[in-house]
Amino acid sequence: MMFTAVLIAVLIGNVGSVLAASLMLRIKDEKLHRYLKNINAFAGGTLLGAAFIGMLPKAIQITGYTISYYVLGGILFFFLLEKIMLWRMCSEEHCERREKASALMLMVGDTFHNCLDGVTIAAAFMYSQSFGIVMAFSIFAHELPQEIGDVGVMVHSGFSKRKAIMYNVYSGLAAIVGAVLALYAGSYTQHALPFILAFSAAGLLYIALADLIPELHHKANLSESVLQLALLLLGIGVIILSVV
Template identity: 35%
Template sequence: MIAGVASITGAAVFSFTLLSKVVERMVSLSVGIMLATSLLHALPEAFESGADTRSLFATLLGGLLAFFVLEKLAILRHSHHHEGDGHHHAHGHDAHQAGKSGWMILLGDAMHNFTDGILIAAAFLANPELGIVTALAIVAHEIPQEIGDFIVLLNAGFSRLRAYVFNLLCSLMAVAGGLLGYFTLDKASGLIPYVLVFASSGFIYIAVSDLMPQMQRRATVKESVPQVFLILLGVGIVLALNHAY
């Protein structure tokens, strides 16, 4: 719980102060963080666990399709809600397009926090000191990812309070994972690679399907150069933290 609250609060301080005025530009940073966290941290950890490779790829495929279906349901629900009301919804539709990525990122984040809880429980069972170090390492890894999440939520139209509360609720999944890991670690540990892959599929889908198309609508050189720079900066942050821990 401490690890979750610390990472959420630390990310909120950066997101709501230093970055709040440049949310649209910071979407690029979020893309870099999300893709790097998934492709350079979570997925390698899952595939190095010894779990069946074909099953992990099947989970990745299933996760991508599941998030596609969730997005499709959100679009259909929105279309049905406004059907025949006689109003033009171009601007509102754009806001909704961003909004659905906010709910999907919360789902992926909840799954990721669940695996963090299992990992912390496993470390504490092995050695209390190792548990503390593991929790601190997870806080360090989570802060840049949570900054990326907050940027997506603000871009999706969430208020600061709403974004903080929902992220905080998602962090409680780490407590659920910790309790499950503590009492049933032998069985639960085998699920960690699959939960990591499913969570990663959500981050990849959101980055590629929702955030990158937003960035592509601003295709001038003046906009594109900072976008590329911030994506690379996000990747660099994750790489630096992976190297440090």
């Protein structure tokens, strides 16, 4: 039962987002860029909310405050991973690092990232069904701009749009692997849950603070900033509703 729910959630978050991205690629560049920023702000809010309101309190409740060391370790892990893979999301047209990263490297990093998203969705379902469902949409929201960026880079480096989308769908399916591993670990031993939660929280914090939010700081425009803050708060609010 839980497995089916997790599977559907993973397909929405990591495959549905690729398909939605392929549709959004038809939107004009300037408009698309503005939409993506707004989506980033909302996604950032849901990720922060999921980490601080959903996963961390639960992990602390089970294991005690020492779980914070694992979160710290997780953040360092994600830092190193990003260094190695150059997977970082970048929706700017001239992103130095994106241009240097080959399309292949991008796919490897993206596949690994999707796998970790699967772990996160499974962890959220182990917490509660409503949290799991909201987490699937949170993943969808942060994957959407990322997939648009990925497909863009691949087309830029010579892939046909169809091929680029197909490869990203395959990469999205890697989330199933992560979800299955997390569910297996969770059912094998109760003790695994707080560590899966702490590791997922570290990943969410890293994506929100190191990848999504810096994207919002390229321009300082008052009305845009107010909107971004509102969207961040909205993202956090959605998480609060799902965990109470």
